[in-house]
Amino acid sequence: MTVEEIRVASDRPARARRASGAAAAPRTSRMTTKRHRAFYMFTAPWLVGFVLLTAFPMGYALWLSFTNFDAVSPHWHFVGLENYREALSDPLTRQSLGRTLLFTLISVPMTMIGGLILAVLVNRPLRARGLFRTLLYLPAVVPPVGTALTFKLVFDTNAGAANGVLDAFGMNAVTWLADPYARYVILMSVLWALGNTMIISLAGLQDIPRELQEASRIDGASAWRSFRSITLPLLSPVLLFQGVTGVIGALQTFMPLLLAADSSPAGTTSVPQDNYMYMINVFAQYFAYGRFGYASALLWILFAVIIAFTALIFKATSGAVFYNVDPEAKK
């Protein structure tokens, strides 16, 4: 078959479509309408949920952020940008944001690197590999409340197991649940859920073609060089995902911080200073201080911070993330 014959053959269906085009027009229109209707019907549950449970509450919080509403008094009024102005100058808010950013800077790389190391380890052909994977992932299944309670008991100054161990080595007890040690307990509780990042990294590792690793070995690459030049680039989209979701999650950390406090409105404010992070402050402003307007402004500021961080991460990694897809398909 010549090139010309191939071109004619491939053009035949198109000509046939053009020939029947006029007659098929109404039918196509009906099909399009039907498709649109199907699209909206299938997406409606999500759309309704999004409007009612996300868009409306966000809009309501935005409106509240311009008031001094306390949910009880009928004498509230609009205060314009006052809540935002106060938030930016309030030492409590700035300190809590600073602590949260520091916590994010430490905890996100820690969980990503820790998860990756575990994933690499359990991706090796080990005996009882499945058992190791299960055991390492198991803590991530425990609800955050359960983890907080467990940690509270383990790190109790007077009756906890942690001080029992110190005691066995002849060391003095440590007040784990108060400053300055509470921050380490929080980091330990973050490490406790390392299985989450491990399982995602493991999925990414298993997606990397084995031939590439084998080829590099045959070419004489060391294990580290192979990991650095093949595994990491191919895993970069997964790591980016973990980085973005990790940062968002860390900026919103709340439950693990209630280690030695009760979850009552005033109880949340008794967390150690080092653990008094942004969402604790937001919760306290809503329910302990009763400042719904101010707390809503704090939430919108956090929203802006999250957007900014996410954009920053995408910008900073734009050249470093390797997408193993056809560039045309990306369009």
Add this chain to the structure above:
Amino acid sequence: MHARSLAPMDRRRFLGLSAGALGAAAVSGCALSVANGAGRDPVTVMASDGDFPPEMVQQAAEELDIRIDLVKYDPTRLTAMLASGQPPDLVRGLGALDTPYLVARDVAEDLDPYFAGSSILKADDLDPVNDLWRFDGQRQGAGPRYGMAKDFSQDSMFWYNRALFEQAGVDDYPPDDEPLTYEEWLDLGKRVVQQDGGRTTVYGMSCNGLSPVGNLMAITAAAGGSLFSEDLGRVDFSTPEARQALSWYLEYVQARVGPSLIDPDPNVWDGPTYQANRMAMSGNGYWFGGMVGGSSPEIATASRLAPAPVFAGKPRVSTCQAGTGFWMPRKAPHKDTAWRLFEWYMGEGPAQGRASGGWGIPTLKSLRSLMPGEQPFQEQSLRVQNAELEYFSVLSFTPYVRSTALDAVFNQVMPAAMRGDMSLDAAIGRLNDDMNHQMDLGKELVP
């Protein structure tokens, strides 16, 4: 043809059966509702778990023909219900701390007309503690009644465990008839505390009250002063009395004899720790006797109640920091039915049950005779408690801010002072500034 002629029959039969089923469901539903007390409007009550146990709900249905829809007490949910204009009919609250706040914001119903018409809750039978639920716009303890305490205690009194005193080799127990001074109490705490390698195996004492600010109000009152200005519009920790109270509390914390913000008890409150034989003295009032009675027989036998401490040379004052009870929101949908339930709960069967259970002093004087006194600790605590009643007084809380806001400021400021990283003067300055800022914000919301 045959099938088509049968089709209408099927539909009729289907409709008939459906109607029958619906009717049967309606009838059985009605029967069920009647059994649950649907004769009157259902009353929505926001309460804690132990306030309305299932048998009491059933009892209300049978005796009053009132169905109770219980909503678990949750301040965040209450806020949402108030904001949406659909509040419960009755709400749990702390008379000592909530009343001025609720009244100033026009949220609580004036119950005076209801009390006036009641043959169960008579004015001359009401214990003075119920004045915590009164507010006239200027001070607490006067003006209309907006709620009523279900039971109460004088919360600066303390329980002690004699067995733990013996364990520590201390045999001079707090006297029944004379209060210790705060200094003596702390000294005793230092003597009975048991520590081992930095661990406190037995707390010497606990003095945290029901809330940080409520606790300091009580200690300041014992020092002869008040935390709030005359018009309740300012907090002032720099007065000699407030300063004395704060300074004593800091000394208590720094002595490491009891739980505090910098040495938290994971149990969050004293009950489980006391029951575990790990607290020699617990700053809780008479109501704690219910908890003591539920402990092991050894702990119950060894437990005794002591009068509220005083400051040397100052008049004896013994306040109630809570006055836990119920109030009725102004927008409650079923006020009359709710009031009938309120009357029953505060003055009839449930009140009698609480009085005889030892969980607090009854708030009707006529029920005092029901307080338990069979066991030695009950007999002793009743005697000490009865002697303490004459020193009761009502303290006024500010209407401008909710108590949790001031507690939050305290929790933020004080840890540094407790660790010794901030001087007492600096802490006082911060407390005054931050609390008064909150009160200024609150003033904008009060007409």
